[in-house]
Amino acid sequence: MTTVEASGRRLEDQHQHRWRRFKSGAMSALAVLSAAAVILPLGFVLFHLLLQGASSVNVDFFTRTPAAPGSPGGGMANAIAGSAELLALATALGAPIGVLGAIYLSEYSSPAVAASIRFVADVLNGVPSIIWGVLVFGVVVVPMHGFSTLAGAVALAIMMIPLVLRTTEEVLLLVPGGYREAALALGIARWKIVVHIVVRTASRGIVTGVLLAVARISGETAPLLFTAFGNLNWNLGLTQPIAALPLQIYTYAVSPYEDWHRQAWAGALVLISLIFLLNLSVRFLTRAKRL
């Protein structure tokens, strides 16, 4: 706001100028307030997560399965393991497809084809996540006659593909053409250049993109509602319904039981810690020296 004052000082002390100066100051103040208002909910949500959730994050929470509805105790061990399994499967399915697709766009395709596939990926990224649940219900759950880990993983993988595709393509395009030429001049086969030189050069960026996508899908609930479905008991098999942390938080939050509400807060605290941890590691990766 120093410039506001400075420019004010330069101006004649006229009525209109004072009004303009006032308006400028007011608008600057409004901008500051907006920024504060935007951050406020984050502060509140973190505060309440710690306040309500921290006391229920104990050993039981990480080692036990849910207690019977309404009775105290129990934990979310199965949901944590389930989320880990779903994310691992989704990454194993989605990340390679996204990375390979991006390789095609940046290393092989014509600009026009690349632009259209990029556009398709952007459209997919804008599809509401609940819709993916609906799709996977139709193409996996119905044919398999039941909710399953596999269905949940497919739904998450579908969300991951366009995310990874876009970020990977961007980092591949950042690899200077000189490296490709240098490798070609060594008489190395094209595909080996792509894998061992180009992808390796961009590997940090690719990993970053995959981690961001994992962070992005790890909180997803809607696509799991009628694919993974949730489970109050242990299951890690591929063809049975499986528990997931966000699903469990949802089920507990909308339940009528006090104790489940407490556990929902605890689950939310664990989930957000996981997500922030992933984002932090991304930051660490990107901050370290590039290329």
Added chain:
Amino acid sequence: MPLPAEKTELEDSPIPVGKAASPWGNATFRSVALAAALVAVAILLLLVWQLVSDSLPTLRAFGLKLLASEDWNAGAEEYGALPFIYGTVVTSAIALVLAVPLSIFTAVYLTDLAPVWIRQPLVSLIEMLAAVPSVIWGLWGIFVLVPWLRTAVFPALRAVLGPIPGVGSLFSGPIFGLGYLSAGIIVAVMIVPIVTAVSREILRSVPNLQREAAYALGATRWEVTRIAVLSYARRGLLGAAVLGLGRALGETMAVTMVIGNSPQISASLFAPGYTLASVIANEFGEAGADRMYTSALFELGLILLVITVVVNVGALLLVRAATTKGGSRFA
């Protein structure tokens, strides 16, 4: 007539100089990569095909009537989409009205006003805000935000705005806590990060020359922002807002948790309602073997998909036109 090559002294090369490693390597790898790229296209086609074919039963039985009917009662085979479309539009509108000005002001603050040392931390905080999952906003909404709105904010709003003719009807009637306004506020919080981030990109692409020219004319700081920055970036900012709208329309979990889930159309923003996404989330699992019921829900999904894709494509075009001027990175 090949001439004898001159030999070099380095003759023990272990490389099979005359033989390519594998003629298939390149072709195979390229095909695999192409197949992966086409997966994205296949997903889109599969999605459209699945939603259309599974909504056929209700599309055939009711045609466009489903769009126009207000009544939703699966037991009585009444499938009217109107309350959900209404709820989706109203919550998204509330979210936009709240989020867009806040986001643009925040973006202006970040690009033009804030001291440099504050910018990066603030951007990081907004990124953190974006990382909070929908279900956690819903949880916080149910147990913290809605009780506070119900007891402190909504009664005050009703007292102040209720008597005003016109807008008053939006802020009258019984206060439940759960309802359109609560859902809209939560969605606003959730779309602020994306709208802010895109607006910031847009504002940063405004050439500094614009600003300097305005300062040179003796404009105040706000006038510079309004004339040189905001009006210059108008289309891009519109794109950012539309992108936010695309997100808002499809928001599911948090909305489902705070909107009250009641398939009715009410003038009052305090009243409970329903959205396309939240009715799918709530009822899809129950529909089970009821063919018409499932089909009706698929059709709601199709409606939601069409709306969000149209909105998102519009936003992409607006934002792209605003950020890519000339130079391509393929150079």
Added chain:
Amino acid sequence: MNPPLGSPEPRTYSEPMRPPQPAVGQSPQPVRQIAISVEGLNLWYGKNQALFDVSLGFPARSVTAIIGPSGCGKSTLLRTLNRMHEVTPGTRMTGRVRLFGDDLYRSGMDPTILRRRVGMIFQKSNPFPTLSVRENVLVGLRLNGVRDKEVLRERLEECLRMAALWDEVKDNLNRPGISLSGGQQQRLCIARAIAMRPEVLLMDEPSSALDPIATARIEELVHELKETFTIVIVTHNMQQAARVSDHTAFMYLGRLIEMGTTQKIFQRPEHRQTEEYITGRFG
């Protein structure tokens, strides 16, 4: 362009292989000394022609410099010698290039294999950023299927020695290639290229981004390497051409104007344009 008869450099390059069909049975004797011969080369980038009817020969085991003002087609010519121009979309070429008599553009010639025989050094040094010094030198061998540890170890030292880099890096071969100084990086690129044991080394302004001391070391290196390799070096620096090369070709606007021994080109150029260029009157 015709040197006087009896000049120490016979018609090896100044009377190029154009027309390219010597009568069958004619002694190819003078041609033997030519590593690469270029015959009637035209090249287009899209609609723009960059090379016009270029014909010349590059003598084996010696250094040939290509000089000429910027944009005259030096790099383009160089890249046709190992088919690197094909990487640029929209290029079209007519004419012939032979490597020791073998047509580079005949069907069945695999450019990948060709490039192992004709290595290339670029203007901007480009060691692979994620690879160590050791990996940079050996990457060509490794990715072409050489696994033998002993061979790799020997080749590593040999190439680094030939590139005059061994003493500077031998204590820490695992440091990243890009942690070296600019001059060292360029020598690392040379080591990387000669690890493939090419017959010809193409260098496109290899020292134009380096300081004078690093440049001098590269020039020294070029002088040593010509014992083993045929070297073609593009340079915009006439002093450099004069210092390092045995023969010099002068190009202008996509055409080869004149080629001869370096001494002759710089002391008794036959064409007015050559003379004007080397005396700095244009370019």
